[in-house]
Amino acid sequence: xxxYKSLSAAGxxxxxxxxSCFATVPDGDFxxxxxxxxxxxxxxxxxxxxxxxxxxxxTIFMYRVxxxxxxxxxxxxxGSFDGYxxxxxxxxxxxxxxxxxxxxxxxxxGRAMQCLETTPILGGPLLAASGEWAPAEAVxxxxxxxxxxSMFRIFDSLQTDFKLSVAYIARVVLVDGLSSNLxxxxxxxxxxxxxxxxxRT
Numbered sequence: 572x573x574x575y576k577s578l579s580a581a582g583x584x585x586x587x588x589x590x591s592c593f594a595t596v597p598d599g600d601f602x603x604x605x606x607x608x609x610x611x612x613x614x615x616x617x618x619x620x621x622x623x624x625x626x627x628x629x630t631i632f633m634y635r636v637x638x639x640x641x642x643x644x645x646x647x648x649x650g651s652f653d654g655y656x657x658x659x660x661x662x663x664x665x666x667x668x669x670x671x672x673x674x675x676x677x678x679x680x681g682r683a684m685q686c687l688e689t690t691p692i693l694g695g696p697l698l699a700a701s702g703e704w705a706p707a708e709a710v711x712x713x714x715x716x717x718x719x720x721s722m723f724r725i726f727d728s729l730q731t732d733f734k735l736s737v738a739y740i741a742r743v744v745l746v747d748g749l750s751s752n753l754x755x756x757x758x759x760x761x762x763x764x765x766x767x768x769x770x771r772t
Contacts, residue, residue: 574747578636580702581662581744582609584693586631589666592686593629600671603627604678616730624731626671629679634725635663639743657748662741663715665725667734668749676735684737687712708745716739 589607596605603626610630614623623630637658670680690697694709717738726733 574692576701576705577704577744577746578660578662579649580699580704581693581741582631582633582649582664583699583701584697584710585687585712585741586747587699588690588693589629589683589686592682592689596682601627601678601768602672602675604669605682607666607683609633612729618730624669626669626675628669629683630669631664632667633661633662633664637661637663648699658746659743660746662744664739664741665722665736667736680735680737688738710741710744711717712741714738730744 586607586609594606601641605627607629608623608631609625610632612632613619614630615632616622618623638662639658666680666683667677668683670676670679679713691713692709692711694704694707698704698708698710722736722738723733
């Protein structure tokens with residue numbers, strides 16, 4: 572069953588999938604070997620040592636987590652039978668290419684989008700094992716239709732200038748409850764009674 576690590580495992584799975592695709596790019600297509608990395612808000616601040624923004628990097632920035640409105644009721648119904656809480660989540664993220672020239676950035680974005688479109692469903696060995704996924708569990712990665720104003724607002728909160736980015740959603744990432752909520756089975760045992768013989772008259 573998916574545990575609380577499924578959020579980080581989903582991010583790691585996307586990172587690994589993109590890096591696998593980057594590793595197969597022919598030599599000479601990029602100025603330097605591109606690398607996909609998960610990024611936090613602080614990582615966009617070039618003045619900090621933790622910053623990962625530099626040429627050759629494609630950042631995966633998870634900016635929002637919300638419950639999946641379509642699947643929440645269905646998983647609640649399943650929970651009433653198996654006794655476990657099930658929280659289906661959507662992870663919203665941006666991929667952003669960082670290079671010292673516009674052609675390199677567009678090539679990196681193009682390769683990343685090609686990769687995610689070719690393998691939009693991550694399951695089995697493509698999912699990071701730390702999530703402890705169920706055998707048939709999978710995460711779908713799809714493009715998100717984000718208005719430009721919404722993307723501008725995200726960059727307004729970051730310590731960096733606006734960069735061309737592409738929005739995606741990873742769904743459904745499931746977080747299961749700690750233990751079963753079902754009441755334990757109770758067996759009633761009657762002791763101390765003595766059978767009485769019935770005598771017909």
